[in-house]
Amino acid sequence: MRRRRGATLRHWPALLMGLAALLGVAALAHGQETAGAAEAPRVIVSHALAQFAEPHYPADFTHFDYADPAAPRGGLLRIGWPGGFDTVNPLPLAGEEVRSHLLMLDPLMWQSQDELSVYYPLIAAQVEYPDDYSYVIFHLDPAARWQDGEPITADDVVWTFHMIEAHGRPFLRAQYSQVTGVEMLDEHRVRFDVSTRGTARPLQRLAELQPMPRHWWEEEGAGRDITRAWVDPMLGSGPYRLTQVRRGLRLRYERVEDYWADDLPVRVGQFNFDAIEYAYYRDRNIQFEAFRAGEADFRHEYTSRLWATGYDMPQVAAGLIRREEVPVHNYRGLQGYFFNTRLPMFADRRVRQALGLLYPFEFVNHRFMYDSYQRMDSYFAGADDWRASGLPEGRELELLEPFRDQVWPQVFEEVYTTPVNGERGVTRENYRLAIAMLAEAGWVVRDGVMVNAESGAPMEFEILLATSSLEPHTLAYTDALQQIGIHATVRTAETTEYTRRYQDRDFDLVSFAYTFFPPPGSELASYFGSAAADVAGSANIMGIADPAADAMIEAAIHAETLEEIEAATHALDRLLVWGYYAVPHWYKTTAWIAYWNRFGRPDIDPPYDFAYPNTIHFQPTWWIDPVLDAEVSAAR
Numbered sequence: 001m002r003r004r005r006g007a008t009l010r011h012w013p014a015l016l017m018g019l020a021a022l023l024g025v026a027a028l029a030h031g032q033e034t035a036g037a038a039e040a041p042r043v044i045v046s047h048a049l050a051q052f053a054e055p056h057y058p059a060d061f062t063h064f065d066y067a068d069p070a071a072p073r074g075g076l077l078r079i080g081w082p083g084g085f086d087t088v089n090p091l092p093l094a095g096e097e098v099r100s101h102l103l104m105l106d107p108l109m110w111q112s113q114d115e116l117s118v119y120y121p122l123i124a125a126q127v128e129y130p131d132d133y134s135y136v137i138f139h140l141d142p143a144a145r146w147q148d149g150e151p152i153t154a155d156d157v158v159w160t161f162h163m164i165e166a167h168g169r170p171f172l173r174a175q176y177s178q179v180t181g182v183e184m185l186d187e188h189r190v191r192f193d194v195s196t197r198g199t200a201r202p203l204q205r206l207a208e209l210q211p212m213p214r215h216w217w218e219e220e221g222a223g224r225d226i227t228r229a230w231v232d233p234m235l236g237s238g239p240y241r242l243t244q245v246r247r248g249l250r251l252r253y254e255r256v257e258d259y260w261a262d263d264l265p266v267r268v269g270q271f272n273f274d275a276i277e278y279a280y281y282r283d284r285n286i287q288f289e290a291f292r293a294g295e296a297d298f299r300h301e302y303t304s305r306l307w308a309t310g311y312d313m314p315q316v317a318a319g320l321i322r323r324e325e326v327p328v329h330n331y332r333g334l335q336g337y338f339f340n341t342r343l344p345m346f347a348d349r350r351v352r353q354a355l356g357l358l359y360p361f362e363f364v365n366h367r368f369m370y371d372s373y374q375r376m377d378s379y380f381a382g383a384d385d386w387r388a389s390g391l392p393e394g395r396e397l398e399l400l401e402p403f404r405d406q407v408w409p410q411v412f413e414e415v416y417t418t419p420v421n422g423e424r425g426v427t428r429e430n431y432r433l434a435i436a437m438l439a440e441a442g443w444v445v446r447d448g449v450m451v452n453a454e455s456g457a458p459m460e461f462e463i464l465l466a467t468s469s470l471e472p473h474t475l476a477y478t479d480a481l482q483q484i485g486i487h488a489t490v491r492t493a494e495t496t497e498y499t500r501r502y503q504d505r506d507f508d509l510v511s512f513a514y515t516f517f518p519p520p521g522s523e524l525a526s527y528f529g530s531a532a533a534d535v536a537g538s539a540n541i542m543g544i545a546d547p548a549a550d551a552m553i554e555a556a557i558h559a560e561t562l563e564e565i566e567a568a569t570h571a572l573d574r575l576l577v578w579g580y581y582a583v584p585h586w587y588k589t590t591a592w593i594a595y596w597n598r599f600g601r602p603d604i605d606p607p608y609d610f611a612y613p614n615t616i617h618f619q620p621t622w623w624i625d626p627v628l629d630a631e632v633s634a635a636r
Contacts, residue, residue: 041130049109049119049127049136049207051200052519052562056115057265066114066606067269067621073255075598075624077273079617080287080296082467083495084248084280087229091212093169093537094229096499100278100616102210103253103271104147104236108138108157109207110266113606116518119207120266123152123237129203133196136203140188145260146213146237154190158182159214161192167227170538174526176209178202178557198560201521211237239271248496251278269602272623282494284469294596294636298618301592303469304369311594320635321596326605328591333514333527334379336582337463337477340507341543342534345461349408352580354437357419357430358480359583364473366423373586377418379514379576381587385566386520388573390415395567399555400574403548408578416577418584426480435484450485460487461508466498470511477583503537509583512541519565524553528576542581549575598632600625 048055056065063069086095090105109119109127124138144152161182164172179202181193194202216235217226224230233242239261240253253276261267279296281287288306291299292313301307307323315321337359339346346352361375380386392400392412400411410416421427435445442453450459463474471490478488488509493501502510514527523539525532530545532538549572556568599622606621 041132041134043128043130045126045128047121047126049129049200049204050115050117051133051204053116053118055118055120057112057120061265063265063268064112064114064270064606064621066602066604068602069269071269071272071600071602071621071623072626073272073623074274074626075629077276077298077618077624078296079276079278079298080290081278081280081617082282082284082287084282085251086248086496086499087231088234088242088245088251089226089228089230090210091163091169091172092167092227092229093503096495098251098278100251100253100276101236102238102616103240103276104234104238104242105210105212106144106237106261107208107210108140111208112266113608116608117201117204119204122261122264122266123211124207127203127207129200132198133194133200133203135191135193136206137185137189137191138206140190141261142188143260144237146216147235147241147256148213148216150213150215151187152211152213152237153187154184155187156211156214157190157209158184160209160212163212163226170532170535171523171526174532174538175205175522176202177522177525179206196558199521199558201519201557205522213237239267240276249280252276270620272620276618284467291594297598298595299593300617301594304372307372307592308370315596315636318635319597320632321594323592323594326591326593327589328609332381332383332587333516334376334381334576334582335513335585335587336376336511337474337509337585338512338542338582339509339580340505340541341581342505343508345459346508348441349580350437350441351443354434354441355481355486356580356583357434357437358426358484358486359419359477360421360425360480361418361586362421362423363425364476365586367476368472369586373588375418376584376587377416377577379573380516380520380569382589383516383518385562386516386518386569386573388416388570388577392571392574395564396570396574399552399567399571400548403551407546407548407575410578411574416574425476426483431484445485448485449487458487459485460489462489462491464498464501464507464510465490465492466495466511468492474511502541505536505543510541511585513585514539519562520569521557521565524556524569524572528572529553544576544579544581546575546579596632596636598624598629600628 047059084096085098088098088101090097090101106122108122108124110122111119123140123144125141126139128137128139129135140152140154146152164176178194178196179192180195183191185191192206196202212226213235217224231245231247233245236242239256239259241256242251243254244252255274281290288310290296311323316323339352341347365371365373378387404412419430421430438450443450443459444453451457465471465474471492474490478490481488501507502512517523526539528540528544528549530550532540533543533545552568552572552575556565556572559565559568601622
């Protein structure tokens with residue numbers, strides 16, 4: 001890239017593009033920078049958005065290393081999906097949304113699967129930002145089009161952002177909580193200002209923004225309302241057009257033949273199927289049987305019993321169905337039974353800690369999960385960069401020190417470990433400790449029933465599940481609780497009821513799981529921040545309201561280096577685990593996948609988010625192999 005020298009930039013928003021040649025740009029490894037006055041930040045113009053490493057792919061790259069540009073196209077991909085859905089509109093809080101909307105709605109930029117949080121051009125052909133990351137200007141590709149041929153403009157981006165601000169799901173709004181202003185500079189440029197300095201995470205969240213077609217939603221007489229649930233095909237910008245919707249049951253996407261981004265490097269060799277269908281199943285066992293019968297082509301297996309015993313079938317023996325255990329870097333947060341700490345019973349940390357002692361994980365893992373899992377002991381399980389370890393020291397200790405008198409002493413003095421029970425169940429020692437803790441909290445056993453010492457009310461609560469597959473694991477827990485007189489019931493709700501209840505905080509304990517996006521940033525405020533604790537529909541399911549945790553979240557959001565983020569998340573993790581806000585479940589470091597052997601695939605598998613990218617739930621670099629497909633079709 002040619003180097004340029006030039007004058008000082010003083011009035012950037014209106015003049016930057018017209019004066020770029022005069023203001024000077026010194027080439028960076030992944031873009032360009034404009035040198036201003038000593039006190040002014042450098043302005044970087046680049047094809048990629050990254051912070052902690054140089055982008056692997058240069059401006060003239062042609063395709064991702066893990067994609068095959070010669071991949072053939074054609075065929076139908078069918079995927080079974082658990083649960084149901086209430087809306088294909090991803091914006092408002094209107095029940096359960098579909099998870100596959102990225103097939104039809106392109107984001108501004110696309111994240112690669114072989115780097116940590118690096119974004120490349122899609123709708124936005126270029127990005128411009130200062131080295132303090134205080135704003136970002138997205139330069140939209142003039143060729144970007146909606147599926148009806150209308151151009152995607154900066155007005156669509158600004159309008160979508162305002163719709164999110166006013167009507168978006170709480171978690172979606174939280175993603176953009178650092179944005180202080182948005183401005184359409186011209187038809188193809190939009191600028192966002194942010195409150196943070198020194199971190200690119202808010203800018204990268206904006207890169208993930210999926211513009212919606214304003215002209216389609218506001219078409220006169222069409223009766224469309226973007227602020228409400230929508231269960232009909234809708235206009236998009238992505239590689240697939242949504243063509244069929246059967247609410248809660250089925251979706252069909254068909255590849256857009258004249259897709260505007262087909263030749264962009266982030267799309268070459270990807271999305272090779274002519275059509276993709278998702279069938280939804282309320283019962284996971286029925287979903288599995290549908291896969292066995294050939295009604296679905298690809299499956300993520302989450303049930304260890306099925307992985308261990310369910311694939312003993314002729315199709316596997318004949319090589320028609322293949323199974324793989326794939327090492328993954330799919331970042332996960334905590335999975336477990338989350339306490340509703342808004343309820344008086346669970347507002348007491350001693351009660352939460354005592355109930356955590358009584359989960360018979362070792363028995364559950366051996367009896368129901370074939371010893372396939374590890375116990376979770378962190379809110380960043382399997383992610384050594386972000387989880388706490390040892391005792392706090394260095395920068396982490398500095399962050400925690402101002403709160404020494406406000407947090408539990410164990411935060412500074414002990415290394416957290418999850419309780420250990422035996423393969424036969426809860427140990428006597430853990431029962432003894434739990435009874436003692438509950439007594440301190442005002443609960444005693446009378447006539448074999450755990451009751452409140454003052455009111456005499458029994459300790460009773462419900463555990464809310466979204467799937468029957470967790471019932472054996474949970475009934476083992478309720479049996480253990482019953483041994484000391486605690487009456488816990490299990491309620492397995494269908495998807496819409498489950499979603500409504502956890503969004504409305506209508507639960508005692510709920511089985512839930514967090515994810516996070518490396519490196520952790522603004523999503524932490526929605527998960528664990530005090531401001532989100534009482535916001536219906538926010539991701540702060542447990543109702544955590546802790547000033548010390550808030551401070552660690554702010555430190556992570558505003559961190560300027562990976563080391564600073566690590567220190568903040570280590571400290572946050574430590575506060576959360578010692579708060580006993582959940583009874584942790586389990587995790588593993590591989591993905592189990594099964595598929596009918598009709599696919600071709602590149603020689604390279606991406607290390608990040610394999611077979612999960614952007615919640616599409618399959619690896620988009622695969623394709624239908626005609627020879628293999630013919631063999632499978634003849635046999636099933």
